[in-house]
Amino acid sequence: xxxxxxxxxxxxxxxxxxxxxxxxxxxxxxxxxxxxxxxxxxxxxxxxxxxxxxxxxxxxxxxxxxxxxxxxxxxxxxxxxxxxxxxxxxxxxxxxxxxxxxxxxxxxx
Amino acid sequence: xxxxxxxxxxxxxxxxxxxxxxxxxxxxxxxxxxxxxxxxxxxxxxxxxxxxxxxxxxxxxxxxxxxxxxxxxxxxxxxxxxxxxxxxxxxxxxxxxxxxxxxxxxxxxxxxxxx
Numbered sequence: 001x002x003x004x005x006x007x008x009x010x011x012x013x014x015x016x017x018x019x020x021x022x023x024x025x026x027x028x029x030x031x032x033x034x035x036x037x038x039x040x041x042x043x044x045x046x047x048x049x050x051x052x053x054x055x056x057x058x059x060x061x062x063x064x065x066x067x068x069x070x071x072x073x074x075x076x077x078x079x080x081x082x083x084x085x086x087x088x089x090x091x092x093x094x095x096x097x098x099x100x101x102x103x104x105x106x107x108x109x
Numbered sequence: 110x111x112x113x114x115x116x117x118x119x120x121x122x123x124x125x126x127x128x129x130x131x132x133x134x135x136x137x138x139x140x141x142x143x144x145x146x147x148x149x150x151x152x153x154x155x156x157x158x159x160x161x162x163x164x165x166x167x168x169x170x171x172x173x174x175x176x177x178x179x180x181x182x183x184x185x186x187x188x189x190x191x192x193x194x195x196x197x198x199x200x201x202x203x204x205x206x207x208x209x210x211x212x213x214x215x216x217x218x219x220x221x222x223x224x
Contacts, residue, residue, distance in 0.1 A: 041217075096157055
């Protein structure tokens with residue numbers, strides 16, 4: 001059974017304090033790892049797809065990396081508006097993804 | 110593009126009543142997903158349609174839940190009869206056609222409260 005574990009469950013940062021969120025996964029035949037951002041009261045918003053170990057993608061102050069066992073979402077010098085829950089999901093074979101429980105990020109001004 | 114549209118945004122009903130949630134996917138997307146999100150269980154996939162055909166409904170909790178997709182632009186999720194444990198936020202998501210494009214576009218969700 002596919003498993004996705006995100007850590008930490010919650011993270012509080014000061015504005016400008018860089019950090020990383022972790023997504024550990026157990027899946028045979030990974031066909032994609034996805035990062036989403038979810039703001040309170042809204043649906044998840046797609047950020048990145050990573051397909052193979054060693055791959056990296058960047059978007060503004062976010063950078064996602066992938067190894068054979070985990071993915072990291074690095075946030076550089078975060079701003080309060082980047083406070084949200086960040087979700088990780090994995091997919092194998094079919095379209096059906098398995099989501100982690102998410103990391104709730106709060107960035108204080 | 111208007112994005113994925115869901116209605117209603119909020120629904121409060123009494124136990125035993127029928128509830129129907131509605132979704133309009135993004136035009137041109139050929140896959141549609143219904144999810145349920147709770148604090149306890151996170152985001153759970155309920156059912157997945159491809160080209161209007163249900164492909165996997167193994168996440169549907171029990172026979173009280175049913176979903177239909179009569180055409181490419183409309184889907185419903187029905188709960189009959191509803192129970193308090195069905196209280197959750199229900200999301201609909203769609204995916205564009207293409208072998209290498211699996212990103213999902215989520216709607217704003219329907220917050221269901223069953224009293």
